[in-house]
Amino acid sequence: MLDKEGIAKRIAKEIKDGYYVNLGIGIPTLVANYIPEGIDVVLQSENGLLGMGPFPFEGEEDPDTINAGKQTITILPGSAIFDSALSFGMIRAKKVNLTILGAMEVSENGDIANWKIPGKMVKGMGGAMDLVASAENIIVAMQHVNKAGESKLLPKCSLPLTGVNCVKKIVTELAVLDVLPEGGFRLLERAPGVSVEEIKNATAGKLIIEGEIPEMVI
Amino acid sequence: MNKVVSSADEAIRDIEDGMTLMLGGFGLCGLPEKCIAALVRKGVKELTCISNNAGVDDFGIGLMLKQRLVKKMISSYVGENVEFERQLLSGELEVELIPQGTLATRCMAAGYGMPAIFTPAGIGTEVAEGKEIRNFNGKDYLMEMAFDADFAIVKAWKGDTMGNLVYRSTARNFNPVMAMAGKVTIAEVEELVEPGELDPDHIHTPGIYVHRIFQGHDYEKRIEQRTVRKK
Numbered sequence: 001m002l003d004k005e006g007i008a009k010r011i012a013k014e015i016k017d018g019y020y021v022n023l024g025i026g027i028p029t030l031v032a033n034y035i036p037e038g039i040d041v042v043l044q045s046e047n048g049l050l051g052m053g054p055f056p057f058e059g060e061e062d063p064d065t066i067n068a069g070k071q072t073i074t075i076l077p078g079s080a081i082f083d084s085a086l087s088f089g090m091i092r093a094k095k096v097n098l099t100i101l102g103a104m105e106v107s108e109n110g111d112i113a114n115w116k117i118p119g120k121m122v123k124g125m126g127g128a129m130d131l132v133a134s135a136e137n138i139i140v141a142m143q144h145v146n147k148a149g150e151s152k153l154l155p156k157c158s159l160p161l162t163g164v165n166c167v168k169k170i171v172t173e174l175a176v177l178d179v180l181p182e183g184g185f186r187l188l189e190r191a192p193g194v195s196v197e198e199i200k201n202a203t204a205g206k207l208i209i210e211g212e213i214p215e216m217v218i
Numbered sequence: 219m220n221k222v223v224s225s226a227d228e229a230i231r232d233i234e235d236g237m238t239l240m241l242g243g244f245g246l247c248g249l250p251e252k253c254i255a256a257l258v259r260k261g262v263k264e265l266t267c268i269s270n271n272a273g274v275d276d277f278g279i280g281l282m283l284k285q286r287l288v289k290k291m292i293s294s295y296v297g298e299n300v301e302f303e304r305q306l307l308s309g310e311l312e313v314e315l316i317p318q319g320t321l322a323t324r325c326m327a328a329g330y331g332m333p334a335i336f337t338p339a340g341i342g343t344e345v346a347e348g349k350e351i352r353n354f355n356g357k358d359y360l361m362e363m364a365f366d367a368d369f370a371i372v373k374a375w376k377g378d379t380m381g382n383l384v385y386r387s388t389a390r391n392f393n394p395v396m397a398m399a400g401k402v403t404i405a406e407v408e409e410l411v412e413p414g415e416l417d418p419d420h421i422h423t424p425g426i427y428v429h430r431i432f433q434g435h436d437y438e439k440r441i442e443q444r445t446v447r448k449k
Contacts (some may be wrong), residue, residue, distance in 0.1 A: 014392065056446055057447060059446075
């Protein structure tokens with residue numbers, strides 16, 4: 001079974017040289033720490049930056065320089081800064097190659113819910129609806145089951161949706177799965193020490209298992 | 219063509235109860251903090267505020283909420299403050315949550331003189347309820363209307379007396395698109411300079427969009443999430 005860092009490490013392997021990548025808040029943010037050596041990527045922050053760098057050294061924080069999670073960050077050489085409309089323009093125009101974000105639920109047809117729990121304080125969707133509506137390559141980083149032990153990979157989302165038919169791949173503490181265009185979660189890899197049976201039990205939606213399922217290499 | 223006013227109080231002098239304001243900034247970054255302070259001093263009420271966020275309890279739009287100046291917030295992400303949550307749950311405050319790109323682009327549309335935009339953001343979700351949907355090349359898009367704001371209030375790094383603006387780093391965010399979108403646009407700047415001192419090639423907001431400008435002093439520029447690494 002993977003911890004959060006492990007999920008981030010596994011997702012980092014999906015990033016290809018030359019990609020522009022948007023990372024959401026939470027586990028996705030950790031992915032930046034594990035981008036393989038020799039892979040050149042540019043991180044997009046939707047508040048208006050291409051070329052996000054690591055956190056600043058203590059004492060070097062600049063209040064004018066933050067990421068979409070409102071954290072102080074640095075700006076790498078070769079960066080570009082722009083306004084919010086242009087930022088979502090490049091997202092809508094599919095210039096960003098990969099979007100990695102968290103989710104509360106994903107359905108077997110690729111719907112995602114990650115912004116609202118009815119009855120609880122609603123903070124808003126931020127840029128998530130724009131990202132999932134336009135991105136062609138969306139990877140979801142999340143726990144396979146919620147705190148109550150219920151599967152988050154469902155036949156149909158129960159929570160209000162963020163977007164429809166958009167998730168392409170999911171990486172959880174148990175598995176890597178594809179969401180097939182015709183519907184269904186196709187099991188691609190098992191986390192170290194996790195059996196196919198355990199993944200079956202944790203997946204409420206349609207799970208497709210073809211042949212031997214390899215253990216993931218991290 | 220001198221657009222300079224003496225202070226934030228003078229800049230916002232004719233903002234009245236019930237008006238719709240756009241306020242630039244992302245979180246607490248690039249926030250027009252001098253005009254927010256002036257609005258709190260003036261005590262105008264029943265405002266509709268279009269701004270990506272709603273500040274924190276003791277800074278940004280949170281200060282306006284505390285004085286109960288705001289009737290409605292139109293934002294993409296809120297709730298970083300206790301008072302906001304209290305007013306929302308008690309029904310004193312109305313909140314319309316919209317996708318961040320939609321928010322930015324509805325500002326942009328106003329500044330570009332376009333009545334509406336089409337975006338896929340929100341298709342298949344509750345955001346789409348009651349809105350016109352058009353299909354282009356096999357994909358559904360929501361029609362979203364350009365904003366109509368009485369005043370846009372933005373913060374820039376430098377500006378000249380003709381209203382030309384330059385922003386710094388990610389404090390740019392919503393400021394340029396909101397600057398374009400107000401019937402009246404107020405810009406507060408850290409440094410006000412004479413015409414000719416800014417390179418015309420480097421202007422982010424052309425002065426034609428800006429009606430009033432002033433230099434603020436002693437910007438607090440509070441940090442919302444201070445994240446650092448060790449040396």
